[in-house]
Amino acid sequence: MAIAVNFSEQALRHRTYLRLIAGLDPLPFQKSCQLEQKRMKKQPHGIAISRQEKNKLTNNRGVSLIMSSNNNSDSILGAPSAADTIKHFYLCINEKNLEKLGGLISEDCHIEDCSFINPFYGKKEVLHFFDLLIRSMGQNVKFIIEHVCEADDFTAGVNWHLEWNQKQVPFTRGCSFYECSEEGEKLVIKKALIVIESPIKPGGVVLVLLKNVTTIFDEFPRAAEWFLKSPYVILQFLLKIYTIFLGPFISPLVAGYVRIWEFMARLLALAIKIVIYISKIFFR
Template sequence: MIHTIPIFHFGPSHLKTDLHLPHLQASTFTTAASTSSNDAALPNPTFHTCGLALASVGRQNNNWWKLRSNNPTAVASSAVELESASNVVRKFYDGINRRDLASVEDLVSLNCIYEDLVFPRPFIGRKAILEFFKQFMDSISTDLQFAIDDISEEDACAVGVTWHLDWKGKPFPFSKGCSFYRLDVVNGQRQIVYGRDCVEPAIKPGETALVIIRGVTWLLQKFPFLADRL
């Protein structure tokens, strides 16, 4: 008996470093049935692209794939697992704490955008971001360290962090902050493509902030044209 089961093919133009597999076109191939009364178990699905065969290895984790090269000069098989987004962010903070910019460089994409809300404009590009952190490192003592209070672990492309600064292991005043990072797979590894830091202000207006917000809202309602100047 001959069974027909689907297999999927796609061209080189659809190869992506994050291993997403869009635009699949279904075709078929045939396999001979087992001589026993029960059909034999089918193997894991295999996807072919650009001289590589990507086979699922039976894990639920979408980040795990086995790569089998059709090129005889390449290694016959190897396993690649993308690092989690949260671990990339942890490495970023660790590199800053160790004042090791070289270890941070590959964690930041070339076109990354980084916003520190203390500054009027964002830092655009890896070079500008690393220069900012070099100035940061040169300006403070090595005894001042980032300490992560909480970090989100669930998302593969977005990470939220709450943190504070420690001085020789003790919390530094007015140093709490929260950050958001968006990551993407670039050249086979996850890199930070966007970041935003919001730091605790040294001067806390308290209820005065609500008065200011009400006042600005009243002005915008009274003079709508002012909204164009925001």
């Protein structure tokens, strides 16, 4: 009799447990699955990595460690994203590996550096520019990535600075924006815009100039609209006037000024080399 009572109690508990399970709302579980699927879709190439983990990787000062771990896991996680390509790009610069750097540049690459007057077109010209950059960095200067942001699977932005022996070099902060394209099973850099911090800080002058320009625009709205519709045409017209009337007088002065600064720069470089040579002799 006791056995029958125990059996009935177990059956009752089992039924109650099944009713409780049946009464549970399955929507939270479905919603969590849907959210997970959305996260998987948002990640490039189906890689579900949380934003916090990406930020931890990005803010890590050891860029080489980041990329070595990414390279070891490429076969597992799939093709790299735009952010991975940019990290690998800066790693190649820090390692002064121009051959690997060339594998990340497309044939029709277009690099626009705001420190230069003309942009760089084509893989050959772009690699020549980065070759000069790598030589100018010496042995101890490295790019340090601060943040990397992805707009989609093919565009990414990064802000960085330069360090010499883990000490930040003044006036070397910059932001770069990259557009990638698919080349086989990898992403390569197709277009880039590089903006570097200026050592000259004309903040007050810029604000005064902006105030004067906007005041003129407000006083003469029709002329402002006409100017803003075709500014390049007007600037070309002014440039022709300058070339005809003022160019013959001002151009020689500007050319002489540039030559003087080039001579001073070479003289300073020579003086630095002499000081380094003397210091090596006396402080060995």
